[in-house]
Amino acid sequence: MKLRESLFLMLSLAVAALIAGTVGGYALAQAKDRIIQAQEKEQAIQAQEKDRIILAQEKAQVIQAQEKERVIQIKAKRFEYTPNTITVKKGVPVVLEFTSLDRLHGFNCSELGIRTDIPPKKMTQVRFVPQKVGTFPFICDIFCGTHHADMSGTITVTE
């Protein structure tokens, strides 16, 4: 009888321990999941905040760059550009604003990788950031008449 009671008691304790372990483990896992979810949520919020800050910084940089852009107006007509000598600074953004006073012309400064058509009655913009120092020729590359070969100029990029 004493042995039976002991066995029963031990069995009961084992069952109780098993139930307690299972319930406790489940509760622990639940708690762990909640912690992970909370951490992930926090990270997502931080990432969003970071993106927002970067975007704001980029916008500020663009606005700053636009404010710093140097705008140069160039008039094209047979057979000259005015001005035909342009000086810009390395690294400073430039906007070339072309207007043709008569017919279709071209602008090609191949060494700086700049080319555009210049149609009449319309302003044409080209943006670039000079990256190399030197003097670079440009020409009209759309055949435009008697003195087409003379329609040229230079862009000088200084430090």
Add this chain to the structure above:
Amino acid sequence: MNINRRDFLKLAGLGGVVFVSGLGSLAGPVGAAQPKEDDFYFVQLSDTHWGFTGPKVNPEAPEMLKKVITTVNGLEQQPDFIFFSGDLTHVTDDDQERKTRLVQFKNAAKELKVKDVKFMPGEHDAGLDDAAAYKELFGETHYVFDHKGVHFIVLDNATDPRASVGESQLTWLSADLKRLKKDARIVIFTHRPLFDLYPSWDWHTRDGAKVLELLMPYSNVIVFYGHIHQEHHHMTGHIAHHAAKGLMFPLPAPGSVPKRSPIPWNAAQPYKGLGFRNIEAESKPVRYDIAELGMKGEKL
């Protein structure tokens, strides 16, 4: 015709004298013409710029065309045909004057002994009126012809003031090439260089790379052009490009000076920079020997 290299070099003239050993290998309608195996040569004349005036550049400008014709007519061995590779006339903004110059040029060319004379426009002839006057007098600006087994393709890269061949002509070229065997002997005439010789001086064809891409599968292609008024040789892969000297004024070497202005006349050395070129082509193996000659036939 049976002339050796020495005899050939005696064929002094103006412009480029091109000798072709014509063993063609063409297919389809072209191949059906049964190319003959005899050799021939032709004369390439370029950039005559009829109508140009500028005593400091060429005090003999009004006589140059007549001189050229007289010299070609005096060739001991007359060529099979003569090809003018553009800028027949000098540019003018006056449409009527342009037509007048083209008429005068055409009439002058009738004085050539050789009656098979072929033409193509340069931008000076055709770039301001979409080749209207040129077409009226000379016909199409791009075309093909075959001569003793060699297929000649005339590509117009001058009528479009943007210096393009254009999609329509590229399609036409592609269709023409498809008729040919890959080892067909092909001679291309253009006015401007098809490659980027010096884009800063507009010495290129904006879509020239597309033309070369179409030509690349063909093993025997050679290109003759003008526009730059000087001898120049260049390879794009296996395709050789040869610029002819001009017949009115020379231009500086690409990029050698800030502007591409004509080189002034040198009274001590008249006609300096104007001359002609012999190209001797052999078919077995395919080979082109080029000799540059001065205006009086002297080897340079």
